[in-house]
Amino acid sequence: MTTMQRLSRVNAINWNRLQDDKDLEVWNRLTSNFWLPEKVPLSNDIQSWNTLTQQEKQLTIRVFTGLTLLDTIQSSVGAPVLMEDARTPHEEAVYTNIAFMESVHARSYSSIFSTLCTTRDVDDAFRWSEENPTLQAKSELILERYRSDDPLMRKVASVFLESFLFYSGFYLPMYWSSHAKLTNTADLIRLIIRDEAVHGYYIGYKFQQALAEATPERQQEVKDYAYELLLELYDNEVRYTESLYDEVGLSEDVKKFLHYNANKALMNLGFEPLFPSSVTDVDPTIMAALSPSADENHDFFSGSGSSYVIGKAVATEDDDWSF
Amino acid sequence: MLVDAAAESSSAGSIVYFSTKSGNTHRFVQKLGLAAQRLPIGREEPTLRVTTPYILITPTYGGGEVKGAVPGQVIRFLNDEHNRRLIRGVIAAGNTNFGDAYGLAGRIISEKCHVPLLYRFELFGTDDDVARVRKGVEEFWKRQT
Numbered sequence: 001m002t003t004m005q006r007l008s009r010v011n012a013i014n015w016n017r018l019q020d021d022k023d024l025e026v027w028n029r030l031t032s033n034f035w036l037p038e039k040v041p042l043s044n045d046i047q048s049w050n051t052l053t054q055q056e057k058q059l060t061i062r063v064f065t066g067l068t069l070l071d072t073i074q075s076s077v078g079a080p081v082l083m084e085d086a087r088t089p090h091e092e093a094v095y096t097n098i099a100f101m102e103s104v105h106a107r108s109y110s111s112i113f114s115t116l117c118t119t120r121d122v123d124d125a126f127r128w129s130e131e132n133p134t135l136q137a138k139s140e141l142i143l144e145r146y147r148s149d150d151p152l153m154r155k156v157a158s159v160f161l162e163s164f165l166f167y168s169g170f171y172l173p174m175y176w177s178s179h180a181k182l183t184n185t186a187d188l189i190r191l192i193i194r195d196e197a198v199h200g201y202y203i204g205y206k207f208q209q210a211l212a213e214a215t216p217e218r219q220q221e222v223k224d225y226a227y228e229l230l231l232e233l234y235d236n237e238v239r240y241t242e243s244l245y246d247e248v249g250l251s252e253d254v255k256k257f258l259h260y261n262a263n264k265a266l267m268n269l270g271f272e273p274l275f276p277s278s279v280t281d282v283d284p285t286i287m288a289a290l291s292p293s294a295d296e297n298h299d300f301f302s303g304s305g306s307s308y309v310i311g312k313a314v315a316t317e318d319d320d321w322s323f
Numbered sequence: 324m325l326v327d328a329a330a331e332s333s334s335a336g337s338i339v340y341f342s343t344k345s346g347n348t349h350r351f352v353q354k355l356g357l358a359a360q361r362l363p364i365g366r367e368e369p370t371l372r373v374t375t376p377y378i379l380i381t382p383t384y385g386g387g388e389v390k391g392a393v394p395g396q397v398i399r400f401l402n403d404e405h406n407r408r409l410i411r412g413v414i415a416a417g418n419t420n421f422g423d424a425y426g427l428a429g430r431i432i433s434e435k436c437h438v439p440l441l442y443r444f445e446l447f448g449t450d451d452d453v454a455r456v457r458k459g460v461e462e463f464w465k466r467q468t
């Protein structure tokens with residue numbers, strides 16, 4: 001693409017001379033969020049794991065194997081292609097962090113497996129993942145964009161992976177957590193969910209910057225491609241969701257979660273959300289498992305209005321405050 | 324800076340907001356279409372001084388730590404006692420992916436300034452968020468005497 005100026009040579013990176021403050025802001029955020037799976041006491045879930053039926057165990061292992069595939073793609077293909085398109089050395093450095101954390105995410109699922117599951121069940125799930133048509137289709141839809149020579153569409157695909165495709169999988173540990181099952185596993189997944197939000201936000205931000213420089217015709221074209229890709233991924237996600245969750249009766253609520261997150265993925269790209277609130281009303285217990293304070297009674301406008309909500313005591317000792 | 328003449332002449336207060344270069348909060352405020360003043364992005368620029376009661380809209384920084392959740396530019400603005408006296412409520416942007424820290428900046432400011440946390444929204448907000456906040460803000464100022 002002629003509109004992009006890729007970094008053609010390597011100079012020593014100087015973090016004290018920034019072209020874009022956002023690079024340092026996100027670098028700081030990512031590095032302060034750093035974690036490893038060893039930090040989470042997964043073995044405390046062994047007892048809980050044993051209360052699941054064989055069918056529920058299989059579903060859980062399959063879901064995590066699907067997530068492992070996405071993290072592997074992002075680590076070994078996604079982040080490296082974004083690096084090629086980086087406009088500043090600091091942006092490139094942020095992608096190296098993202099690439100590494102995706103490896104940590106992928107590694108984490110194997111930690112869950114080795115702690116909770118039998119080798120045979122896990123091997124079966126990996127075989128399943130290689131043969132499952134909808135899982136392979138989503139991987140192919142993304143890889144196709146990564147292989148293309150269009151830096152804008154690479155970022156679009158990347159944001160859809162980060163902010164949309166993971167959520168058919170993330171739903172399940174949130175569901176277990178809302179039923180007081182596999183709560184340590186859910187804690188680990190929440191760390192991943194937190195990382196993915198920063199990844200989607202940052203890649204989306206870089207996308208919007210690059211898009212702003214394109215001609216209006218090109219902007220429209222990219223926007224059309226983006227919605228088209230989202231719908232293609234969405235149709236496939238619906239099939240993937242049904243193939244996994246129909247047997248436990250959760251497909252309809254998972255789809256709401258997909259709509260909710262598809263909207264957020266679009267917003268990360270600067271585009272208007274697509275799904276109306278009538279189809280994004282995810283079960284409140286799932287939302288509470290994701291964000292304990294997400295329910296509406298925490299603020300004045302959504303609550304009855306009778307309760308005068310003052311933030312609950314949080315220790316706020318930030319050096320900058322002077323009162 | 325959006326200055327809506329109708330809003331200015333009424334007894335209603337205004338909006339003061341902070342938005343980084345990514346512009347999500349800015350976009351939300353634009354959609355509200357209410358009189359609003361944006362805090363300077365540059366850390367070296369002098370902060371704003373307000374003259375009328377206002378609702379503060381701010382993003383939340385960081386990934387869950389209380390320290391650093393409120394953008395420095397917002398802290399600097401609130402450190403001015405005169406500005407602090409005029410705040411009536413706070414609205415926070417955030418992301419539910421940050422779990423407990425969703426909209427944390429709003430909770431911190433609410434507690435420190437003893438004003439209600441009026442609303443939270445994600446990224447640049449949906450149309451529903453915009454409609455709810457517009458209506459909520461209008462009613463809120465009516466109730467303030």
Ligand SMILES: [Fe+2]
Nearest residue numbers: 071101102105
């Ligand atoms: Fe990941």
Ligand SMILES: [Fe+2]
Nearest residue numbers: 162195196199
């Ligand atoms: Fe990611």
